[in-house]
Amino acid sequence: MYSILNSLPPILLVDDDPVVLEISIAALQAEGIGNVQVLNDSRKIMPFLETTPVSLIILDLMMPHLTGLDLLPLLIRDYPHIPVIVMTSADDVDTAVYCIKAGAADYLTKPMEIERLLSSVQRALLLTELSRENTTLRDYLLNDCLQHPDAFDEIITSSKKMRAIFQYVEVVASSDQPVLITGQTGVGKELIARAIARLSGRKGAFVTVNAAGLDDTIFSDTLFGHKKGAFTGADQNREGLVSAAAGGTLFLDEIGDLSETSQIKLLRLIQEKEFYPTGSDLLKKTDARIIVATNHDLATQIPAGKFRKDLYYRLCSHRIHIPPLSERREDIPLLLDHFLEKAARALKKPQPKASREVTALLSTYNFDGNVRELHAMVFDAVARSNGGLVTLDCFVGLTRSELPAPDLTPLLPKKELGEALYAHFGRFPTIREVEDYLISTAMGLTNGNQRSAAMLLGIARQTLSKRLNNTAAGE
Ligand SMILES: Nc1ncnc2c1ncn2[C@@H]1O[C@H](COP(=O)(O)OP(=O)(O)OP(=O)(O)O)[C@@H](O)[C@H]1O
Numbered sequence: 001m002y003s004i005l006n007s008l009p010p011i012l013l014v015d016d017d018p019v020v021l022e023i024s025i026a027a028l029q030a031e032g033i034g035n036v037q038v039l040n041d042s043r044k045i046m047p048f049l050e051t052t053p054v055s056l057i058i059l060d061l062m063m064p065h066l067t068g069l070d071l072l073p074l075l076i077r078d079y080p081h082i083p084v085i086v087m088t089s090a091d092d093v094d095t096a097v098y099c100i101k102a103g104a105a106d107y108l109t110k111p112m113e114i115e116r117l118l119s120s121v122q123r124a125l126l127l128t129e130l131s132r133e134n135t136t137l138r139d140y141l142l143n144d145c146l147q148h149p150d151a152f153d154e155i156i157t158s159s160k161k162m163r164a165i166f167q168y169v170e171v172v173a174s175s176d177q178p179v180l181i182t183g184q185t186g187v188g189k190e191l192i193a194r195a196i197a198r199l200s201g202r203k204g205a206f207v208t209v210n211a212a213g214l215d216d217t218i219f220s221d222t223l224f225g226h227k228k229g230a231f232t233g234a235d236q237n238r239e240g241l242v243s244a245a246a247g248g249t250l251f252l253d254e255i256g257d258l259s260e261t262s263q264i265k266l267l268r269l270i271q272e273k274e275f276y277p278t279g280s281d282l283l284k285k286t287d288a289r290i291i292v293a294t295n296h297d298l299a300t301q302i303p304a305g306k307f308r309k310d311l312y313y314r315l316c317s318h319r320i321h322i323p324p325l326s327e328r329r330e331d332i333p334l335l336l337d338h339f340l341e342k343a344a345r346a347l348k349k350p351q352p353k354a355s356r357e358v359t360a361l362l363s364t365y366n367f368d369g370n371v372r373e374l375h376a377m378v379f380d381a382v383a384r385s386n387g388g389l390v391t392l393d394c395f396v397g398l399t400r401s402e403l404p405a406p407d408l409t410p411l412l413p414k415k416e417l418g419e420a421l422y423a424h425f426g427r428f429p430t431i432r433e434v435e436d437y438l439i440s441t442a443m444g445l446t447n448g449n450q451r452s453a454a455m456l457l458g459i460a461r462q463t464l465s466k467r468l469n470n471t472a473a474g475e
Pocket residue numbers: 154155156157183184185186187188189190191192253293294295335371372375
């Protein structure tokens with residue numbers, strides 16, 4: 001939690017009592033909050049704030065010269081975005097209530113309870129961070145720009161939906177909260193996780209763990225490591241991957257099938273930032289940022305008891321859903337070119353072009369394996385091609401039976417189908433007229449290649465050939 005302070009301005013502590021200042025600083029420092037500024041004279045606050053940004057103010061109400069009660073309305077008026085926690089004596093709860101009504105974020109009573117101080121600071125910082133994210137997000141939506149487009153270089157897309165995701169990624173990258181990335185297999189969840197890590201400003205490593213099929217013993221050992229002698233074969237201490245991700249990012253892929261026990265351990269890791277290596281009772285701390293991904297719809301697994309509600313809501317702090325390729329078909333030609341180039345380079349061949357029929361067919365194909373499937377298909381096709389052109393014949397796996405019913409929607413005018421037909425024919429057409437229209441469109445798109453046109457139309461090549469002959473004979 002507190003590593004968000006790396007990206008936030010300091011906390012300002014204002015009290016004329018040196019003992020309170022000393023205790024508070026020590027308590028905050030023990031929790032890793034070293035970014036604290038101190039003022040012991042309340043008259044200095046307003047000039048100080050004019051030159052120095054702060055993320056939170058902890059203000060004693062009883063100070064000479066200018067009391068906290070006098071200052072609070074000024075702070076709320078001039079710095080409404082900075083939360084103020086007031087400190088008052090235990091027997092003056094009325095004043096505390098008055099301060100909350102006036103806009104203070106929280107109140108603490110003296111003598112100071114350390115736990116209460118820390119939880120209040122934690123809550124206030126979380127609010128500051130969320131409000132900063134909201135403001136940045138609003139600015140992005142208004143400006144539609146990316147501050148670090150190079151962070152997304154390896155993600156090829158022209159989709160508006162993906163661009164909106166990039167903007168969100170820029171906003172949440174520096175947060176300390178977990179990120180849940182959902183989407184079908186092969187849509188690019190890991191690429192997005194890497195972009196978040198790149199933009200996070202964290203210096204540590206990006207460590208990935210594929211949690212699919214891991215039982216709790218292996219999950220714990222992989223993540224948390226073990227102590228020598230913890231089980232048979234544990235002949236030396238082993239650091240887990242959480243330690244390897246210190247100061248960096250831990251990417252847990254495919255968390256949809258985690259056992260109940262592993263889910264509890266993950267929740268503890270996210271919430272408390274603590275874990276025990278197997279066989280050790282020495283609690284370890286971590287500052288690794290946690291990103292998880294799944295192709296399951298976790299919310300639907302909660303009622304069946306397969307996924308814990310508390311973990312789900314904790315993971316939802318920042319949520320990114322990546323649409324399948326079928327919902328961003330505009331990316332297919334771009335990705336096709338990108339993979340043709342990559343494949344040619346990897347296979348040391350001159351870069352081929354895709355024939356028009358290949359582009360048309362792939363643009364309507366339903367890729368269950370999304371970008372990964374397209375990637376594999378194109379690499380295989382380039383390996384098989386022996387000219388400057390990748391034709392349909394190079395896609396051996398792409399047989400008619402594997403093709404879904406052709407979806408011609410992207411090829412038709414982007415109006416209601418009925419309207420498009422009216423516009424084309426000038427009246428409502430007959431079935432025969434629509435068939436002729438579809439056949440000539442498919443033949444045009446495939447440069448007259450009957451095999452490809454038949455695939456597009458979802459009919460046998462012989463049927464198309466017969467139909468074309470009949471039309472030519474004027475039947
Ligand atoms: N927009 C894209 N541009 C370029 N390559 C992409 C894009 N999206 C995905 N890829 C490539 O597709 C493959 C699958 O991507 P990735 O591993 O990120 O998907 P995933 O959603 O994490 O998959 P899984 O759920 O199976 O783990 C990778 O080789 C990746 O480089």
